[in-house]
Amino acid sequence: MSVLAAHGVDRIFQVPGESYIGLLDAVADFPQIDLVTCRHEAGAGFMACADGRLTRRPGVVMVSRGPGATNASIAVHTAQQDAIPLILVVGQVPKKDLRREAFQEIDYRAMYGTIAKWVFEATDPEQLPEIAYKAVRMATSGTPGPVVIAIPEDVQQQSITPVAWRAHPQDGLRASPQGLERVRTLLQGAERPLIIAGGAFDVPGGREALLAFAQAWHVPVCVAFRRHDVFPNSHPLFVGDLGLANPAPQLERFHSSDLILALGTRLDDVTSQNYTFPTLPQPAQPLVHCYPDPRVVGLHFATDVGLACDPVGLVQDLMPERAVEPGATQRTWAEGLRQLHAQHAAWPQRQATDGVRFAEVVRRLKSQAPADVRLCLDAGTFAAPVYRHFGFDFPQRLMAPLAGAMGYGTPAAVATALREPRSKVVCMVGDGGFMMTGNEMIAAVQRRLPILFILANNGSYASIRIHQERAYPDRHPGTDLFNPDFLAIAQGFGMTVERVDREDQIEAALQRGLQADGPYFIEVMTSLQVTLPVKA
DSSP states (O other): OHHHHHTTOOEEEEOOOGGGHHHHHHHTTOTTSEEEEOSSHHHHHHHHHHHHHHHSSOEEEEEOTTHHHHHHHHHHHHHHHHTOOEEEEEEEOOGGGTTTTOTTOOOHHHHHTTTSSEEEEOOSGGGHHHHHHHHHHHHHSSSOOEEEEEEEHHHHTSOOOOOOOOOOOOOOOOOOHHHHHHHHHHHHHOSSEEEEEOGGGOSTTHHHHHHHHHHHHTOOEEEOTTOGGGSOTTSTTEEEEOOSOOOHHHHHHHHTOSEEEEESOOOOTTTTTTTTSSOSSSOSSOEEEEOSOTTTTTSSSOOSEEEOSOHHHHHHHTOOSSOOOOOHHHHHHHHHHHHHHHHHHSOOOOOOSSSBOHHHHHHHHHHHOOTTOEEEEOSSGGGHHIIIIIOOOTTOEEEOOTTOOTTOHHHHHHHHHHHOTTSOEEEEEEHHHHHHHGGGGHHHHHTTOOEEEEEEEOSBOHHHHHHHHHHSTTOOTTOBOOOOOHHHHHHHHTOEEEEEOSGGGHHHHHHHHHHOSSOEEEEEEBOSGGGSOOOO
16 A cells, blocks of 8 residues: 555545455555545446546556456456556455355456456565555556456455555657658658547647647647547647547548558557558558557558657657648648538537437537536447537546446546546436446535536437447337436435426526536436437
């Protein structure tokens, strides 16, 4: 615990269990650590993921063995998919019972081995400081990700000499002069360049460096999957995101680029449009790929310049002495991409007869949201209008799971409000996702966190229903939801609540929710019709 505290860990999320009461007791000796008690390990893990994303330090979650560790596995997967530093500490059966199939025993190396960066099971109390020290370094270096530490009951309850080792952050590797010159040459010769900007710019100074670079070279910027807030969406060089529903004309134009700079992104399957943009395995145009992990660079796509270095340092090193004056072709290229994005991002006009259009809720929220709003999204179709239409300008933040995990929204909102109490936090969640981890909103009531919860209720697992309608029209077993009284639940938790079932109620409801000094819950009776494919 002393090693974690020395690394700035000031908050731990947990669901108590008898297998780690020794560790739980140790937290009492560190008053600077805020211990957040949760109601389910998935919720605790999601909170730690959100905290790790905001601080860039490992989010820490402690759970009990067996069922607790199994419930927390969704957070390990989310941290791996989202490249978030996370440390999961699991209480384990006593050392003498290891590998005897004891009560609630699991081999965590086998369980987490393919999704965690490192899994270690302690067998001696003297190992604990070294394990904690290494866990921090592993979680934060290269591609950030999850680390799992299993500690048997009898190992954690013994006395050792406390230490406060501190691993200093590694200086970001810089590109070689030869690599920089090759990129400059490509930039100077390109008339239709495109930047794909990823989450590695979500660091102090990263957004500013990216913006300065794009402006100096006049290169349009498309952000990677759900990384909307790394580049100002209102800027003329912002040309959209690579997500789940890019229109064909936009992708065709992207394919016609004559230089792709993939900076700070892993070029995952969604960002690369299921590995079709760039062309797999040999892109049709020169590809510069920069990421601070050599395993990632060129993993799927052959690069003309592959740079395993800090992308923030790269764009700083590539800054010209004076801004480049773009030619007519390059100006037309950027303006055309911006126009395509504007057409795609225009607010929809499709009408509904079965409830409130949730896009209208998003539109009204956009007009009222403060400049530093933190928008925490769960997974579901209700979120699509946010990704497509909202438009983020930092310090506005988008907190959404790249892994697409349902149940993320409510815990993420609680963790975000705890970490950034001066910013307004808004949670948007569907009726399906809310029932997975909505119990964690009790922490918002307990701590008087002024979170605005907006629940979209369309009585369906709508994202799956959409797939059903496309593959099996008019047949949708298993996706209708019979819901409880959500207002009664939230009111029972101690929240101020209201229901919106007409669009003329949206504006005032949002105003009340945004101005509330405690948690506020709005249920929106939303249209299912407008989310489904239009029938011929």
